[in-house]
Amino acid sequence: MAIPNSSDILQAVIGATPDAIFVKDLDGRYVLVNDAAAKFVGRRSQDVVGKNDLELYPEETARRFMKDDQEVLASGTALSFEGVATSSAGTQAYLVTKGVYRDNDGNILGIYGISHDIMELRTAQDSLEQTRAALFRVQKMEAVGQLTGGIAHDFNNILMVILGNLELLKLRMPDDDPQAIELIDETLRATRHGQDLTGDLLAFSRRRQLNPEPVGINALVDNIVRLLVRTLGATIRVTTATSRDAGVALVDPAALEAAILNVALNARDAMPEGGTLTIRTSKVEISDVPRSDDDLSIGSYAMLALQDTGTGMPPDVVARAFEPFFTTKTGGGGSGLGLSMVYGFAKQSGGTVTIASEPGRGTTVIIFLPLTKTEPRVAAVPALPVTPNIVMRTILLVEDEAAVRTTVRRQLETLGHKVQVAASAADALTILKSADQPEVLLTDVVLGTGMNGIDLADAARVFLPGLPVIFMSGFTSVPEAQQRIRETGAPLPSKPSTISQMERALNAVLEKDGGA
Numbered sequence: 001m002a003i004p005n006s007s008d009i010l011q012a013v014i015g016a017t018p019d020a021i022f023v024k025d026l027d028g029r030y031v032l033v034n035d036a037a038a039k040f041v042g043r044r045s046q047d048v049v050g051k052n053d054l055e056l057y058p059e060e061t062a063r064r065f066m067k068d069d070q071e072v073l074a075s076g077t078a079l080s081f082e083g084v085a086t087s088s089a090g091t092q093a094y095l096v097t098k099g100v101y102r103d104n105d106g107n108i109l110g111i112y113g114i115s116h117d118i119m120e121l122r123t124a125q126d127s128l129e130q131t132r133a134a135l136f137r138v139q140k141m142e143a144v145g146q147l148t149g150g151i152a153h154d155f156n157n158i159l160m161v162i163l164g165n166l167e168l169l170k171l172r173m174p175d176d177d178p179q180a181i182e183l184i185d186e187t188l189r190a191t192r193h194g195q196d197l198t199g200d201l202l203a204f205s206r207r208r209q210l211n212p213e214p215v216g217i218n219a220l221v222d223n224i225v226r227l228l229v230r231t232l233g234a235t236i237r238v239t240t241a242t243s244r245d246a247g248v249a250l251v252d253p254a255a256l257e258a259a260i261l262n263v264a265l266n267a268r269d270a271m272p273e274g275g276t277l278t279i280r281t282s283k284v285e286i287s288d289v290p291r292s293d294d295d296l297s298i299g300s301y302a303m304l305a306l307q308d309t310g311t312g313m314p315p316d317v318v319a320r321a322f323e324p325f326f327t328t329k330t331g332g333g334g335s336g337l338g339l340s341m342v343y344g345f346a347k348q349s350g351g352t353v354t355i356a357s358e359p360g361r362g363t364t365v366i367i368f369l370p371l372t373k374t375e376p377r378v379a380a381v382p383a384l385p386v387t388p389n390i391v392m393r394t395i396l397l398v399e400d401e402a403a404v405r406t407t408v409r410r411q412l413e414t415l416g417h418k419v420q421v422a423a424s425a426a427d428a429l430t431i432l433k434s435a436d437q438p439e440v441l442l443t444d445v446v447l448g449t450g451m452n453g454i455d456l457a458d459a460a461r462v463f464l465p466g467l468p469v470i471f472m473s474g475f476t477s478v479p480e481a482q483q484r485i486r487e488t489g490a491p492l493p494s495k496p497s498t499i500s501q502m503e504r505a506l507n508a509v510l511e512k513d514g515g516a
Contacts, residue, residue, distance in 0.1 A: 014034045015034050017034065018036055018117075019036060019114055019115060019117075020036045020037035020040060020094075020096075020113075020114070020116075020117075021033070021034045021036070021112075021113070021115075022037045022112070022113050022115075023101070023110060023111070023112045023113075024069065024110050024111045024113075025109065025110040026108070026109065026110055027052070028052045028066060028069060029051065029052050030048050030050065030052070031050075032049070033045050033048045037115070039089065040085075040087055040089055040092060041056045041057070041087045041088065041089060042088045042089035043056075053065045053066055054066075056087065057086070057087055058086050058087070060086075061085045061086050061087070064085075065085075068081050068096075068098060069098065069111050072098045072100060072111055073100060073108065073111065076100055076108065077099065077100075078097055078098065078099030079097070079098055079099070080096065080097045080098075081098065082094070082096075092117055092119055093117070093119045093121075093122040094115045094116065094117060094118060095116045095118050096113050096114065096115035097113065097114050097115075098111055098112070098113040099112055099113075100112075155194070156494075156495040156496060157401050157404050157495060159194050159495070159496040160404050160407060160408070160495045160496035160497065161403045161404060161407050161496075162187075163191045163192075163496040163497075163498065164411055164496065164497075165407055165410075166187055166188050166191065167188070167411075167498060167499050168407075168410055168414060168499075170184045170185075170188075171414065171499075211254075211486070212251050212252050212349065213250070213251075213252070213253065213376075214248045214249075214250060214372050214374040214375060214376045215248065215249050215250075215376060216247075216248050217242075217248070217249055217302045217304060218242045218243075218246050218281055219376070220253060220256060221242060221260075221281060221304070222240075222242075224260055224261070225238055225240060225279070227257075227261070228260075228261070228264050231261070231264070231265075232264060232265075232268045232277065233268070235271070235274030235275075236267075236268055236271060236274060236275060236277055237276045237277070238264075238276075238277050238278075238279070239276060239277070239278045239279070240278070240279045240280070241278060241279070241280045241281075242280070242281045243280075243281055243282040245282065245283040246282055246283055246302050246303075246304075247283055247300070247302050247371045248302075248371060248374065248376055249301075249349075249369040249370060249371055249372065250349075250350070250369075250370055250372040250374070251349050251370075252345075252349070255345050255349075256345070256349075256367075256369070258341070258345075259341065259342040259345050259367065260279075260367075262339065262341055262342055263306045263339070263342060263365045263367075264277060264306065266339065266363075266365075267306065267310060267363065270310025270312070270362075271308060271309060271310040271311075275308060275309035275310055276309045277306060277307070277308050277309075278305075278306070278307045279304070279305070279306055280303075280304075280305040280307070281302065281303065281304050281305075282302075282303045283302060283303065283371065284300070284301045284302075284303045284368065285299075285300055285301075286298055286299055286300075296351065296368055297350075299371075300370070300371040301351060301368040301369060301370055301371060302369045302370075302371055303366060303367070304367045304369070305364055305365070305367075306364070306365050306367075307362060307363070307364040308364075309362045310362050310363060311359065311360065311362075312357045312358050312359045312360050312361050312362050312363055313357040313358075313359065313363060314359055318355055318356070318357050321339050321355050322339050322340055322342075322343040322353070322355070323340065324340040339355075339365075342365070342367070346367050346368065349370070350369070350370040351367065351370055353365065353367050353368070354366045354368075392416050392417055392418060393417050393506075393510065394418045394419075394420065394436070394437075394438045394439045394440070395412055395417050395418070395419050395439070395440045395441075395506075396420045396421075396422065396428060396431055396432065396438035396440070396443075397412065397420065397421050397422070397442050398421075398422045398423075398424075398425065398427075398428045398441070398442070398443035398444060398447065398453065398456065399421075399423070399443075399444045399472075400423055400424060400444065400447050400448035400449070401444075402423070404444075404495070405421055405423065408472075408497075408502070409421055411497075411499050411502050412442075412502065415499065415502065415503055415506070417506075420436070424447060424448070424449055425447055425450040425452070425453075425455070425456040426450050428441075428443070428456055428460075429460070432460050432463070433463065437464065438467075439467075439468070440468045440469075440470065440506065440509060440510070441456075441457060441460055441467055441468070442469075442470045442472065443456055443457065443469070443470075443471060443472070445471050445472070445473035445485070445492075446473060453471055453473075454471070454484050454485060454488075457469045457471070457488065457490070468509035468510060469509070470491050470492075470493070470505045470506070470509055471490050471491070472492065472493050472494070472495060472497060473492065473494060490509070491504075491505035491508050493505050
């Protein structure tokens with residue numbers, strides 16, 4: 001068996017290696033290339049030898065290669081370069097090591113190079129960076145959501161005291177003091193504005209009470225377009241492009257309408273000279289496993305896209321568009337909670353929302369909502385209102401905040417009821433087991449210590465079956481808690497609650513219990 005010489009072995013190795021290997025002379029002409037190097041320029045090896053970079057590559061790529069060669073020749077040592085090269089065969093991300101080769105006297109004769117294709121590595125790195133960025137964004141939004149939810153909860157308790165006592169004060173004011181009544185009314189209006197702001201914060205933090213039901217997406221769009229035409233003004237043209245397969249989503253219809261209105265108002269502000277707002281609907285199937293909480297789970301979704309022809313936004317603004325209190329409007333023109341509310345609503349509904357925009361090319365906001373096979377409910381004909389004959393009842397009020405507890409007690413006493421108070425679930429259970437048992441349980445959902453209000457209601461009904469229950473809350477932090485409240489059918493007046501809201505809640509449970 002003949003033993004191949006070292007030159008043959010070297011030639012075989014150079015030809016077989018998947019990395020591009022090449023040698024150039026001092027004039028930059030190729031004197032040796034392997035098959036991998038020739039393949040990248042879409043030629044045979046023999047067709048590359050004798051040519052320079054300008055004859056093989058687009059000028060930008062060729063000039064970069066020539067500049068790197070000069071740097072290697074000047075240093076006389078091996079150097080590495082990374083970049084993206086384009087040739088007639090395509091585009092390739094590369095990592096190349098170039099060095100000089102010399103004769104026996106040490107004189108430089110030319111340049112050699114070994115280039116490795118790192119396109120897959122770059123793609124993987126880009127994917128990893130995108131995943132990291134998405135994870136950071138989700139973590140940031142979650143952290144901000146926790147913060148805003150807590151602030152909204154505490155602020156709602158403060159507003160409960162302000163709103164409740166202002167109403168009670170107004171009831172006690174003499175009718176012959178209109179100026180005092182006007183001052184109270186003005187303060188009440190400001191308090192309700194604060195209530196709206198906390199509502200938006202709770203929506204962003206996914207802690208607002210939602211009442212999802214099957215909703216036909218196209219029908220809802222048809223209804224809200226009439227409102228948008230009146231609200232956005234004559235300079236904004238509203239068009240629709242709905243798809244028959246948009247389907248039925250499981251969503252709170254009032255919250256969805258509010259989300260659409262918020263996006264539409266942002267679109268109007270982005271089109272000061274007028275323009276077009278187009279609302280599109282369709283069905284989307286998600287089959288990829290989610291990589292982060294921002295991604296949709298596998299399943300079927302209704303897609304609702306709102307596209308405007310406005311000024312658009314640069315990437316740095318798009319990246320922060322859903323953050324609470326972030327706004328580009330000057331002079332107090334916006335609270336910065338509109339898109340935050342949309343984000344929280346979509347996430348709490350089991351979907352998501354995305355935004356795409358470029359300066360001068362408009363903005364598209366896309367809301368994804370989970371589809372259901374349940375048909376939309378047929379709207380019932382409202383019955384004539386009946387004022388129940390409510391008599392004085394004994395109500396157990398459970399609230400851990402002393403100032404809120406006092407305010408709600410006064411509201412209930414103003415309505416003519418006897419009120420027992422408890423600062424915790426443990427205190428409430430003691431009263432419930434006593435001889436003087438209450439006829440109605442009114443409890444906050446989130447109690448400071450011990451069991452929460454929902455567990456308290458379950459415990460109370462063990463030994464007082466059929467006990468009417470009313471929940472109240474500044475927010476419900478866990479989706480499971482919201483579902484449990486819905487399953488009880490109990491009213492849930494949100495803090496801050498007015499006297500009339502309390503009265504309606506009591507009427508609802510007492511009428512169900514048989515009235516007087």
